[in-house]
Amino acid sequence: MTGAPTGAGAPPGPLLSMAGIRKEFPGMVALDDVSLDVREGRVHALMGENGAGKSTLMKVLSGVHPAGTYTGDILLDGEPCAFGGVVDSERAGIAIIHQELALIPQLSIAENVLLGHEATRFGVLDRDANHARARELLLRVGLDENPDVPVSALGIGAQQLVEIAKALAKRVRLLILDEPTSALNEAESRRLLDLLRELRDQGVTCILISHKLGEVVSVSDEITILRDGRTIETLVVERGADGTPSVDEDRIIRGMVGRSLDRLYPEPAGEVGPVRFEVRDWTVDHPTQPGRRMVDGVDIDLRSGEIVGLAGLMGAGRTEFAMSLFGRSYGRYVRGTLFKDGEVLPVPDVAAAVRGGLAYVPEDRKTLGLLLDEDIRHNTTLAGLHRVSRRGVIDQARETVEARRMSDGLHVRGNVAAGTVRTLSGGNQQKVVLAKWMFTRPELLILDEPTRGIDVGAKYEIHLIIRRLAAEGAAVLLISSELPEVLGMCDRVHTMCEGRLTGEVPAGEADQETLMRLMTRTGDRP
Template identity: 75%
Template sequence: MSETQTRPAPTGRPLLLMRDIRKEFPGVRALDGVSLSVGHGSVHALMGENGAGKSTLMKVLSGVHPAGSYDGEILVDGDPCAFAGVADSERAGIAIIHQELALVPQLSVGENIFLGHERARRGVVDWGATHAEARALLRRVGLDEAPTTPVSALSVGAQQLVEIAKALAKRVRLLILDEPTSALTEVESDRLLDLLLGLRDEGVTCILISHKLGEVVRVSDEITILRDGRAVETLAVERGEDGTPSVDEDRIIRGMVGRDLDQRYPERVGEIGGTRFEVRDWTVAHPTQPGRLMVDGVGLTVRRGEVVGLAGLMGAGRTEFAMNLFGRSYGRRVRGSLTKDGEELDTGTVAAAIRGGVAYVPEDRKTLGLILDDDIRHNTTMAALDRVSSRGVLDPGLEAVEAARMSERMRVRSHGTTQAVRTLSGGNQQKVVLGKWLFTRPELLILDEPTRGIDVGAKYEIYLIVRRLAAEGACVLFISSELPELLGMCDRILTLCEGRITGEVPGEEADQETLMRLMTRTGDQDRTDPRSPR
């Protein structure tokens, strides 16, 4: 354990004090008298189930919800603050990095860092100063990239570091990070967390929202738990001489859900039958780079009632395989076949895949899974309109009944199926996506990062749904970056590296070390497209 990780929590007058914050939206009270105190030079975690009010509280603090739209008081360094917008909070040294990054892909790293507060002389951008200051900030966050590099060329992890550099350029005193590691690899997450600890020791206070309990325990000085719009407790994290924290994951879970979760994963029920689906030699070329194979000869089987895991590091080809299998939604299929009950199945279009009993829940629910401005009802039924239509004409009454039934089955927390999906919490949005594809009555359900960015309680509910589907005889292909999740949910786990299957382990025999070894195994086979010129 590093010296920064064993540092005791700061004391003295808090940098931030929020008193009795109340915020309402039409029909719902999002914050109900929340108070929060954050000390100077600390990492303070905000925990809670989806919809508990974490992001809303931080939007109040950062001016996204301006003064006058909420009740309560905010004090920064003892001074009352009423932010009319984000610009006001930034002038007070507060910056927020949202889960959806606010970068312009077409602009360079340096341009993004100083966007809105450009380094200029007499109204003309001073590129020398821009690049010099950007280089210094990039060194500070540990990113080895030129300021002229387009943001679109960076990984998600590198873009997170650019966002932090952008905040530091504004002389931030309080940095708010909302799910900063949800789309990062394990290595990228570790680097980001180490950076937060370094910034803390430089005097920058951080508020961290995360559903990854291990991360929170590792870096936090204090943890405030929200439940149903109220702050229920704040836990001080003390560390022993060996670095062991005084707060563990089970203690946090108990505070979040109001009860103990004796098991993180539900027990298997039902029997596994014979092989239902089989993929042979599935090979996919990159959509814009001729000759580059993203998936190379993948073969696998899924039995009736079985949950098969697919593990791999970022870039291994998991999502590319799933999306191409489901209606050629990514890249170009070079070769391969999919059979159901021994007969070849056409999945050449999304419509054909759905007719064949295949459904795909994408990893990016907001971009690929939902129409955010539309309501729960339409999002639920859009993939199977024939089930709520008569002679090609939509039956609104039947649609409302079926959407309500599926919403109840998924335990979506809402004011009704006419509520816009964008107003739901992340966990409830994920349940709507899952319900949308379950409404198609799939026989093979492909889940791509189905619990990304949602809390432990909502995760468990999704795990129960998956287990129930398997018990009813459905086949499930479960893709996840979280190895404990795969170990807890899957009957078999296949590993993928550089587009190839590198191993297969029965669920009861698998462990993280074995999976990681297989996930990093590479071969020397030719990876070029056999249809491309040599």
């Protein structure tokens, strides 16, 4: 299908036209005859499942994948463009903000914002001029911070605004944002979406990649949907007098996955069994600040076949608890005991935790979950090499067979023995992390934000995998910042605030208001 708008009233003469774009990687075609037209002064969303080609297309546009590595045409203001690199695209007024922010933590805000575009006087940096220019740009994006503050002192939401200010310093005309709210809380996300509207009103064109359908519908003027590396359609979002958009989330889902999703979460399967794991008085201090309590006296039971949710706001201590339980891989252990089937299970390190049947899918899959420059095969078997080895030597043929079996079972898109996991989409990378730990046959699976940055179709697949593991008898601890996911997937939910458990609610009695009230409960434990 072509990318011609299916709505009415789209005028000719787009700012950007991409036509017939084809991009290949070893063993796969990422983009196949993709077309995209973006009008000036609009917010244009780019939607699709993980692996649909969204980020690859934007890397082609921004020069990350330079001319010559793809086929097809790019026109800006009707003029052909062939960017040899990111510098060339920036000169043309195109800037991309990747999901992984490209800031230098040790430098100040001003130094980051104006890097490569500093004002000088007689060949020397003009500090006052740079400070004033940075201040002006920060005010434009709504960030009231001293430009001399180091970026490392900022939260992730403020850092996202610094990235946008950095793009504006380059006189950007076309701003590409790849999953800009994936790591932001609700208030930070609202502020960023308001900023996109303001930039649009100022004439800056934005291309938005996001898996948060509600945000896309609320802010976008047009929505182009990709599927399997091809353009499916472009929807024009019109708004009624009351602001109601003409496109809803279900319409986008149908375009993305080629069908309607009748249920966002799979039905529970199997019976909940007896308690397998018990955590008692688990207490952990900050890794570099002795006495600063991060996890304080946590008690929790986990049953065979049960999915237990752990909900809390940022900084509540959820990840710290999960990582410290998984072989004390976070913080300074103070006290606490883990029991398995009523017997003490020592977990002094990660190896002992794995031997004891624990597995941990981390929040940051790229840093903590994968070896990005290795293939799917090696990543899949990494935590269970003894199962594909003979006398300490890896049997590569057996490793390939096992990796292919795991990949096929999880519908991973990619050649298990060719290329690197770095080139996979976020959803496929997450499936590889899951495959790695499923390969160890875990009895307790700890999942930390397992669907962050994942599209709705891939989310459903991962939820099915989690349900299947529980049905096979594993105990599952699910940490998520998305309360609908916690409510839709878990049999019961614990809430956490300031390192302490603050409540426990059966799934049938839980709602978002109840959980939020418990998540903000401070003081003594109930």
